Amino acid sequence: MDSAAPKDEGSTWDVVVVGGGPVGCAVGLELRRHGVRCLVIEKDAVTPRYPVKAMLLNPRTLEFMRRWGIADDIRAAATTPEGWRKGVTFATSLTGKDLGHFRDGFDFRASEEGDDVSEGAQVIMQPDTLRVMRAALLESGATYRDGVTVDEVVDGPDGVVVTITDQATGGVSTLHAAYVVGADGPQSIVRSTAGIQRSGRGGIAANLLLHFRVEGLLDEAGPTPAAFTSLTSPAGSALVVPIDRETWCAHVAGHPVDVDVDKLDVEAIVRRIIGADRPFEVVYAGAYKIHERIADEYRAGRLFLAGDAAHLYAPFGGHNMNSGFGDAVNLGWKLGAVVNGWADDSLLDTYGPERRPIAVTNATEASSNVARFVGAARGIIEEMAGTDVDAPGVEAEARRRGWGDRLWQGTKLQYVARGITLDQRYVSAAVADDDGDVAPWTSMTYTPSAKPGHRLPHVWLEDGSSLYDHLAPGLTLLAAPSASVSAERFRQAAVAAGTPLEILEMNDLALRVKCGAPLVLVRPDQHVAWRGHGVEDADAVLAVATARTVSTGVSGAA
Ligand SMILES: Cc1cc2nc3c(=O)[nH]c(=O)nc-3n(C[C@H](O)[C@H](O)[C@H](O)COP(=O)(O)OP(=O)(O)OC[C@H]3O[C@@H](n4cnc5c(N)ncnc54)[C@H](O)[C@@H]3O)c2cc1C
Structure with missing residues (x-):
């Protein structure tokens, strides 16, 4: 045997999932629901707390979580303070005045107030979602290996050969799978191995992502508490969510794609988001690009794509990871049916035709959400210029309500998306x-x-x-x-x-x-x-x- 050849671990899996992010874990959970022997491989041994990335699980995702028996665990793991988990408020700043409050935005109460869904939406930070899902995955009987990188995936006549490197030992080895799911994010090695191209636009714009800590702000009498607070003032706009009692996450849209965060006065941006002189600490400052890119195929032979490996779009509206969970459930049961012998391989050909059109719609909606968010705020920011937006009095209050109504009308497709989530x-x-x-x-x-x-x-x-x-x-x-x-x-x-x-x-x-x-x-x-x-x-x-x-x-x- 060639001494440089990777060691064959000798293990054969029904399905190997590349990537133990949220969508990879979801694929694993769904496969286990159907009794499939699966291995989930994740390169990172540690998940950083920041940036928190996805913060919104929509009602459909919570329905999936309920099927996997973890909806209650998800709600329990949420760090956003009680009282700040529902609704959308438009306001001038975190210490300023309401422009309007919309209790039904994002469907947090949907399961309490009607028949349409079994679960309402939930605000929870992505690392916490991931922690709950990984624990459930292990409990389900899946094998999960982190600190292991997938270097190569070769789809051959007898199945797929997966080459991995154990980062702790540097040891390179191979294992075998009947099918491989690439849930390995935007740079997917499974996608490139499969030779699948992506269509669409990349690098359309960039948003700033800021996390900052302020003590006591939550207890001040500011705008109506809500899961999402959309701020508009003469100084600009931002979408803000409390991560926990002291830490806030802000998305600031409308930056050029090559924005250099180090050259921005981040402290000044945070100060105007807070809207008053309070001591604060910036704990994360970065930028993310807006893409609209979708894989041309979701399947090549025994290789499949799911989540960000298959589609990338703007996070406004929260359709990305949520639609990745939809991929996971769709693909998971089909792989289960084929592995368990009650469906033919042809069932797997229906995965792409069913899921890809959803991504195409979501990509367009998500980009439009960003454009609407920036566009609706722009005119109002101009009108606000030179006025005291927090002024007391009936007239000032009426002006604020007018701005709030226009902001809601202009951006509500971001907050009311029942067609996208349920239909x-x-x-x-x-x-x-x-x-x-x-x-x-x-x-x-x-x-x-x-x-x-x-x-x-x-x-x-x-x-x-x-x-x-x-x-x-x-x-x-x-x-x-x-x-x-x-x-x-x-x-x-x-x-x-x-x-x-x-x-x-x-x-x-x-x-x-x-x-x-x-x-x-x-x-x-x-x-x-x-x-x-x-x-x-x-x-x-x-x-x-x-x-x-x-x-x-x-x-x-x-
Ligand atoms: C600022 C921001 C806010 C967002 N907000 C929302 C939101 O509110 N709602 C929403 O739905 N989405 C949101 N998103 C998008 C969401 O974060 C992604 O859609 C989600 O992370 C996709 O999950 P995934 O598992 O497909 O991919 P990833 O999270 O990228 O996970 C892929 C995993 O694969 C691993 N991996 C990659 N290559 C290899 C390899 N070769 N070997 C082994 N492991 C590998 C990676 O380490 C990673 O853990 C947001 C994104 C950003 C940036």
Whole structure:
């Protein structure tokens, strides 16, 4: 044997996930939900506290966390003080006056105040999200190795050979996998190995990211406490979130892509964000670039991309990591179905067609959010110039309300994005045809629909439990009592095909109305594969849900 050749560890995995960031952990958690043997490899042995990066988990992400059994742990790990976890406030500065408060921004209360979701959004700093997810990953039985770099990924006829370096020992070795998921971020080695190009624009603009510490600010009578505070004053604009009782995170948009933070007067920027003379300490000052880049393919042979490895867009609106979790769930159950032998490899071909269009939409929306944020503030900043924006009196108050309303109207698509978070509509070979009517898609609105490809409408059941808590890890057939003959056909077809299927009696009237059919076949990712009034050939429907045959000709009309 060549002495320079890497040592073969001899281990073979169903799936190796490259990258133990949030999306890599999510892929691992989803794979474990389906019993897949997986190894997650992370190069960093330590996750720095700053910068905190993603701060918002949207309701759909919390629904995933709930499936993985960690929604409560996520909420418990959040460091943002109670009272500052909901709503959006527009204000002149952190010690200034309200321009307006919008309690429903970002859907923090969605699960308490309606049927549409099982969980509301949550403010939590990315390192804390990661800590909870990694702990859950280990508990789930996945193998997680950090301090290990993936150097090469070779997709060969017998599977994928992964070459790694253990940073502590410098030892280079190889291991084997049936499939590899690249959740290895923007510089993805899996993407470059796979030869996948990205389309779109890079380096569109840059935002400053500042973290600063001020004692006691939270207890002062300033603007209405909110998870996100959008500041506009004659000196500029910023979006601010309290990380904990003393530390704040501020995004300052609208800088040139080559901004040199060292040449900026960061202290002056922080001073105007605070809006009063208070001692403070800047604990992090950096800049991040806005990109709009999406991988042309999400799959090449046995290699797949997820999260930032597949798509990059501006964080305004918080769609990036959140949509990476959507990738993870979509890909995870499909890999699980193939590894466990109840779907063919062709199911994996539906991953890109289902997830890539979501990224394309998100990229456009996210860039528009930045432009709207900067644009809406610009005119108002000009109007504010030379005025005392915090002046007392009825007239000054009315002026502030007017500015606040305009800011809300100009930027609300950033804070109200139910279409993006809840109304992801898949069209692929794993979704049946259905000519049922559906409300036109908009980024702000969500109308529940069980049209195949849509997220199953959520309801709170009579006993107070979430419908989603009753869905099986495999396929679930929701069946009204009137459809028991067809349900039995499904049961028999599933047994014959070796497809894991549980049948859930659909007694809830509100759910039946929302579903628009007495039979609804739900995939493991809570999206609808098929719906109908009855079925003769249940195997043909199961074949579509697992992409064994193309969907043409299998509709809910039977
Ligand atoms: C300032 C800022 C604010 C943001 N706010 C939000 C927000 O509010 N909401 C939101 O949804 N998103 C937000 N984002 C985006 C979010 O941070 C990213 O989308 C998220 O980190 C993507 O997760 P990921 O796991 O795909 O990639 P990453 O977080 O980049 O993780 C990839 C991992 O792979 C590892 N890795 C890379 N190469 C290798 C290798 N060769 N071998 C082994 N390991 C490797 C890396 O060390 C890393 O841990 C924000 C980003 C920024 C910069």
